[in-house]
Amino acid sequence: MSDQALTDFALDNETMDFRAVVRSSFARLRSGDLGSLPAMLAIAALVAIFGSVNPSSFLSTINLANFLEQSSSVIVIAMAVSFTLLLGEIDLAAGFTAGVSAAVLATRLQEWPLLPSILMAALVAVALGTFTGFMVAKVGIPSFVVTLANVLLFQGVLLLLVREGGSVRIENEIIKDLVGGNMSPTVSWIFAGLALGLFTFSLLRQQRASHGAIPLSLVAFKVAAATLGAAVVTIVLNQNRAFPNAPAPIQGTPAVIPVVMVLLVGLNFVLNRTRYGRHLYAVGGNAEAARRAGINVERIRLSAFTICGLFAGVGGAFLASRVNSVDPNTGANDTLLLAVGAAVIGGTSLFGGQGRMLNAVLGGFVLALIPNGLTLVGKQTLPLIGEIDFGSSGTKFICAGVALLVASSVDALSRKRAR
Template identity: 35%
Template sequence: MTTTTDRQDERLQSRDGLRGALTDVVERARGGDLGMIPVVVGLIVIWTVLQILNPVFLSSANLVNLTLESAAVGVIALGIVCVLLVGQIDLSVGSVSGLSGAVLAVLFVVKGLPVWLAILAAVVLGAVVGWLYAQLFNRFGVPSFVITLAGLLGFLGLQLYVLGTNGSINLPFDSGLVSFAQFSFVPDWLSYTLAVVASAALFVSGYLHARERRKAGLSARSVTTLAVRSAALLVALGFVVWYLGQTRGVGWMFVFFVALVLVMHYLLSRTKWGRSVYAVGGNVEAARRAGINVKTVFTSVFVLCSTFAAVGGIMAAARLAAVNPSSGGGDVNLNAIAAAVIGGTSLFGGRGSAFGALLGVVVIQSISSGLTLLNLDSSIRFMVTGAVLLLAVVVDSVSRRSRTSHGRA
């Protein structure tokens, strides 16, 4: 006679190996947990169509430019992911990024302060903005939509005030900051080394996580699955390094962005704070009753969001080697939010990952780059981006409804 324990053991064994991993993915998809499947499929479709329309799109030179252009907005989108995970929003990231760039330019160029001190001041300013948002939200219950909408307008005005009569301020091309954003690329040998390190780190972290799950009596990936996954990552990264190396290689600014994504992924998936963020996003009251300091969690994500906005503003200023009244304006704000949502972060909170910012901004920048190569008007780009964003929200809503009905069943 088969007992419940026997059935659990059989189920754990059936999940072992590559077939079990694929089965697990299919079951999660059926339950409404699509993960990053839609954005990966969408990215493949977008790249295929754009490559057919213009063979230059997937050239090494264009992809290098695409990675560099993605970094600044991607960092800002990473902050948006944090606030969306707790079911909130920040509409002022564009203005905060522009203000931080203006503070950097004035302190560095006009006042003559060391560049590192100007960068530190701009980043601290971003953190203070996030802290002020959190106080208004936690103490007075003002909706984040209203707080950050006021911040969007207020900090745009403050940016114009900081720039004053200077208008546009050019950053010196011989400065380390501009060199980092425009001319600094990772040597080939170091790029391949980083690829090997990343693959090894993926295997080690996966192995440790699987061991913890097995000790708790839960299903876990086999060593074979982990090894194949790491090998696939190594091959993919090796190909990317080789292909981008056909022209200029991998830019340090993009590596910096990816490093931030990896750090945030670890914090969100492997720490108590990260679990608290997901818990608050899933159900605030349940998280509070579970002993989580909800106010502290809200404060941390608002501070992170504004800090990342400041860092993104600094990177954008360095990339353009200039700051002007339009810095942080235009479509920066909307692209950052769209990248987070397109990357799979739920507007309803509790679901998403740091990698969503990476994939989402690549989608956004791919559309922009591809349509530019086709010499199409910016109006087309806005309409296409809006359609992709709407499709991402529809997929999120449908999958959320599917998870709800699956849970009830």
């Protein structure tokens, strides 16, 4: 690329081959735009470490399925919180919104059929989110303060719904199977094929729109890599992972995967292809500029909290489904911190205007890998230090905290360098 080519929209008209794309990606990385790379490297590193320490358990089929299910609720709540993070706001009560919504779902299911119960739970989640949005956008209280109050408020509501020390069981098979159920091996293959087809279709669409900036070879490479990945994962998950002598085989891709994928694709679509998504990024980047461009900033703020509430509610259903019951701790403790952490580790900025839905997934994987792997590492005797129980809660919290700190340092340092 000659210097002269750097003006006159040169890059817009440039056709790039595969090597040029690789070179420009490296240039972007060097300029400090790391994107999701740190999260992907972290996933690779964690898999390598845990896989080498305890290959028989960590790399087992059952653990792969287990890990995917463990990460799902954090991922969904992280997606929800991302809508507020994109505006530079935060919803500290998203965990309890999930809890309250799950409690409504569980209690309603005891008397009502599935659909009205789900609608009621969704309605409550939307109402809680809209309430927060109203306080932030219309009344003008900082979201940190509003949602801090909401943590207490919603926790109180959750306690009243499920009663102190009590828990509400979920008997509905569909909700129970949301996290924990599996697709049959045939359906798993059909799902993998559909997902690959959609992936290829969207890549080709981008390629056509790029006027040569994306070479076909790159599309082919990505599709080949995705096909290989999907085939390996599907083959592995289609193995019977039940213990010997179990009454029925456990096999197939966990049902939670297509659900998370639909959320990922759907929310991504809203953010990137609709006017609403564009305005969300604009308000997060420069609210004053957005206002001058005629965007109703208050409405965008309010709606972002409403969306956050709704999908936190969906996350609540995941939390409930995982343990088949709702208790006062559903959505409590570290749920919200892990969700925000997942988004940030994935590369979403806390200052607004930057982030993608995929970040929530990648970050969620990192934060789910840590406790999953550490439990399987268990007690180890280290030279000089002696015996350490890596599976203890203390170690897990410390490792998750370190991961979050490392991720945000990488982000801060790369930004500093870019400036």
